[in-house]
Amino acid sequence: MARSSTYNILMYSHDTYGLGHIRRTMAIAENLRASDINILILTGSPIAGRFSFPEQIDFVRIPGMIKKTNEEYLPLSIKINPRHALDIRKNIITTTAKTFRPHLFIVDKEPLGLKKEVLPTLQWMRRCMPGTRTILGLRDIMDDAATVRKSWEKKQIYKVLNDLYSEIWVYGIREFYDPITEYAIPEAVSRKMCFTGYIPRKVPQPDEVAKERRRNCIREDQKLVVVTTGGGGDGYPVMDAWLSMLESVPPPVAFKSVLITGPFMPRSERKKVFRRARKLGVRAFHFYRQMEKILSAADLVISMGGYNTLCELLSQKTVTLLIPRETPRREQLIRAQSFHRQHLIDYIPWNRLSPEALNRKVTRLLEHPEPWQEAISRFQMTGLDVMRQRLRAFRNKEI
Numbered sequence: 083m084a085r086s087s088t089y090n091i092l093m094y095s096h097d098t099y100g101l102g103h104i105r106r107t108m109a110i111a112e113n114l115r116a117s118d119i120n121i122l123i124l125t126g127s128p129i130a131g132r133f134s135f136p137e138q139i140d141f142v143r144i145p146g147m148i149k150k151t152n153e154e155y156l157p158l159s160i161k162i163n164p165r166h167a168l169d170i171r172k173n174i175i176t177t178t179a180k181t182f183r184p185h186l187f188i189v190d191k192e193p194l195g196l197k198k199e200v201l202p203t204l205q206w207m208r209r210c211m212p213g214t215r216t217i218l219g220l221r222d223i224m225d226d227a228a229t230v231r232k233s234w235e236k237k238q239i240y241k242v243l244n245d246l247y248s249e250i251w252v253y254g255i256r257e258f259y260d261p262i263t264e265y266a267i268p269e270a271v272s273r274k275m276c277f278t279g280y281i282p283r284k285v286p287q288p289d290e291v292a293k294e295r296r297r298n299c300i301r302e303d304q305k306l307v308v309v310t311t312g313g314g315g316d317g318y319p320v321m322d323a324w325l326s327m328l329e330s331v332p333p334p335v336a337f338k339s340v341l342i343t344g345p346f347m348p349r350s351e352r353k354k355v356f357r358r359a360r361k362l363g364v365r366a367f368h369f370y371r372q373m374e375k376i377l378s379a380a381d382l383v384i385s386m387g388g389y390n391t392l393c394e395l396l397s398q399k400t401v402t403l404l405i406p407r408e409t410p411r412r413e414q415l416i417r418a419q420s421f422h423r424q425h426l427i428d429y430i431p432w433n434r435l436s437p438e439a440l441n442r443k444v445t446r447l448l449e450h451p452e453p454w455q456e457a458i459s460r461f462q463m464t465g466l467d468v469m470r471q472r473l474r475a476f477r478n479k480e481i
Contacts, residue, residue, distance in 0.1 A: 087118075088118050088119060088120045089116075089118060089119045089120070089185050089186070089477060090119075090120050090121075090122070090182055090183060090184045090185050090186075091111075091114060091119060091120070091121045091122070091184060091185070091186045091187075091188065092121075092122050092124065092178070092179060092182055092184035092186070092187045092188070093107050093110070093111060093121060093122070093123045093124065093187075093188045093190070094123075094124045094125075094175065094187070094188070094189045094190055094195060094200055095107040095123055095124065095125040095126075095127065095190050096189075096190045096191040096192045096195065096196060103125075103127070103190055103191065103390075104123075104125055104127040105390045106190065106221075106253070106281060106389070106390050106393075107123055107125070107190055108123075109281055109282075109283055109284075109393075109466070110188070110219070110281065110466070110469065111123060111139050112136055112139065113466040113469070113470065114469060114470065114473055115136060115137075115138050115139055116138075117138075119138060120138050121138065121139045121140075122139075122140055122141070122142060122178070122182055122184075123139070123140070123141040123142070124141070124142050124144060124174070124175055124178060125141055125142075125143065125144065126143070126144045126145065126146040126147055126158070126171065126196075127146065128146045128158060128159070142174065142178050144170070144171040144174045144175065145157060145158070145159070145160060145167050145170055145171055146158030146159060147164075147167060147168070147171070147196060149410075155168075155196065155197065168196070168197050168199060171196070171199050172199040172202060175195070175199055175200060175202075175203055176202050176203050176206065179203045179206065179207065180206065183211065184214055185213070185214060185215070185476075186214065186215050186217065186473070186476065187203070187204075187207060187214055187215070187216045187217065188217045188219055188251075189204075189216070189217065189218050189219065190219050191219070191220065191221065191224075193218050193239050193242050193243060193246075193247070194237065194239070194242060201242075204216060204242075204246040204247075205246070208245075208246055215248040215249070215476055216246060216247050216248050216249075217247065217248060217249050217250070217251055218243065218247050218249075218250045218251070219250075219251045219253060220250060220251070220252050220253065220261070221253050221254065221389040221413075222252065222253060222254025222255070222258065222259050222261075222280070222389065222417065222420075223254070223259050223261075223389075223413040223416050223417050223420070224261070224265070224411075224413060225411040225412055225413050226411075226412045226413075226416065227264040227265060227266075229411075229412075230261075230264070230265045231265055231266050234265065240267075240268055240271060243267075243271045243274070244268070244270055244271050247274065248274070249274050249275075249276055249472070250271070250274050250275045250276070251275075251276050251278050251468075251469065251472070252275055252276065252277045252278065253278055253279075253280060253281050253389070253465055254277060254278075254279070254280060255277060255279055255280065256277045258420045258421070258424065259416070259417075259420050261275075262275065276468070276472065278464065278465040278468040278469055279462070279463060279464030279465045279467075279468060280393050280396065280463045280464075280465050281393050281463065281465035281466060282393065282396075282397045282463035282465065282466060283374055283393055283394045283397040283398075284374045284397075285374065285378065285397055285398060286372075286374055286375045286378050290375055290378075291375065291378045291379050294375040294376060294378070294379040295379045298338070298340055298365060298376070298379070299338070300338055300379070304337065304338055305336070305337035305338070305381040305382070305448050306337065306338055306339070306340065306379060306380045306381050306382075307337050307338070307339040307340075307380065307381065307382045307383070307384065307444065307448075308339070308340050308341075308342065308376055308377060308379075308380040308382075308383045308384070309321065309324050309339060309340070309341050309342070309383075309384045309385075310341075310342040310344070310370075310373075310377075310383065310384070310385050310391065311342075311343060311344050311347070311385070311386055312344050312385070312386055312388045312390070312391055313344045313345065313346040313347075314343045314344020314345065314346050314347030314352075314368075315344070315346040315347065315348075316407060317343065317344055317347055317386060318347060318348075318351040318354075318355070319432075319435065320384070320386060320405050320435070321341060321343060321347075321351075321355045322354075322355075323405075323435050323436060323437055323440055324339070324341070324384065324437075324440060325355065325358045325359065325362070325364075326437040327437035327438075327440045327441050327444075328362050328364065329358070329362065330437055330441075331441065336448075337381070337444075337448060338364075339364050339365075340364070340365045340366075340367070340376060340380075341355060341359055341364060341365070341366040341367070342366075342367045342368075342369070342370045342373075342376070343355055343366065343367070343368050344368065344369070345368055345369045347368070352368055373394060374394060374397070374398065377394055377395055377398045377400055378398040378400065380400055381400075381401065381448060381451070382400070382401050382402070382403065382444065382447050382448055382451070383395055383400050383401070383402050383403070384402075384403045384404075384405065384440075384444075385402065385403075385404060385405070386404065386405055386406060386407055386414060387404040387405070387406035387407070387414035387415070387417055387418045387429070388414060389413075389417070392404070392417065392421065392427070393463070393465075395427075396426065396458060396461055396463060397463060399455070399458050399459060400458075401447055401451045401454045401455060401458070402426075402427040402428070402454075403427070403428050403429065403430065403443055403444065403447060404418045404421075404427050404428070404429040404430075405429065405430050405432060405435055406418040406429060406431075406432065407432055408431075408432050408433075415431070415432070424457065424461075425453060425454065425457040426454070426457050426458055426461060427454070428443060428447060428454065430443060
């Protein structure tokens with residue numbers, strides 16, 4: 083079968099928990115697309131349909147899975163045996179690849195996919211389409227070094243990286259965190275690694291930001307604090323601490339706040355957040371379609387430290403307070419510590435989260451944001467530029 087005259091890019095988005103993977107994949111897809119490029123995204127995200135897909139980008143929905151433990155996943159919606167759900171996902175992935183015949187296959191985060199579901203596709207491409215470039219896209223930090231090394235040795239990931247991937251794109255800066263050293267990457271694999279820098283997000287125009295502030299009833303002389311917990315599956319303690327802080331502060335509060343719980347916060351917890359927020363006169367949302375606008379309109383954002391949210395905040399040049407989770411992985415804490423060393427964010431360790439700690443940090447950050455703003459203003463995000471350069475080199479057969 084002859085290949086299409088267009089350049090086909092297939093992307094696999096590892097979506098089991100939260101919003102980060104699909105949003106990162108969408109940001110990359112939107113910036114790699116061109117008039118002669120088709121991009122097809124394989125995703126298990128239950129909210130993929132809520133995003134606006136530009137022309138020549140589409141998605142194939144595979145049955146969603148949700149993480150129960152680090153090794154156990156369950157079907158998100160359909161009530162079938164997990165093994166059967168994984169078989170369906172694997173077959174859809176393989177069939178899509180064989181039919182779409184991509185020139186470039188970008189795998190997000192997991193070298194083998196969920197429970198090795200991408201492995202048959204990688205093996206087929208190596209065997210039947212050796213001209214297809216296979217790319218593993220890794221966020222800056224996966225987990226603490228000991229955990230990653232143990233897991234990758236057990237799953238033979240180092241061999242997979244060597245045998246089945248053309249390149250590895252690390253969406254970070256080596257000076258911030260060096261996975262080659264931390265994860266004991268062999269020299270043959272490290273030669274394939276390209277540090278792209280962090281991935282920028284869409285930045286709204288000043289008039290859009292002003293409109294967003296008016297939409298949330300923020301006066302020019304008022305400060306706005308946005309509290310968001312990404313997908314929200316484990317974000318209730320952050321919302322609870324914030325609301326407890328507001329409940330303990332005598333009125334009038336010196337700033338306004340907007341809460342975004344995330345679509346995966348359990349319904350019972352979300353109801354508690356919304357009920358308490360209403361009593362305080364605080365706006366709360368479970369999903370915000372244009373996050374870049376509300377984040378850019380904020381004077382301070384409080385979040386949990388996922389890769390995607392931090393990239394959005396740095397793109398908007400917004401002062402940030404992170405409350406990074408430490409389970410089931412420590413990557414958010416390690417990222418918070420790394421970015422704090424660069425004076426780009428402040429953070430509160432999860433085990434020190436309290437209404438009092440929040441109040442102290444928020445007061446200081448709102449009154450004296452200048453040191454953080456100065457560091458953020460100098461920070462460059464090169465991820466998309468580097469990826470476009472790599473794609474251009476692939477197509478021109480320069481590498």
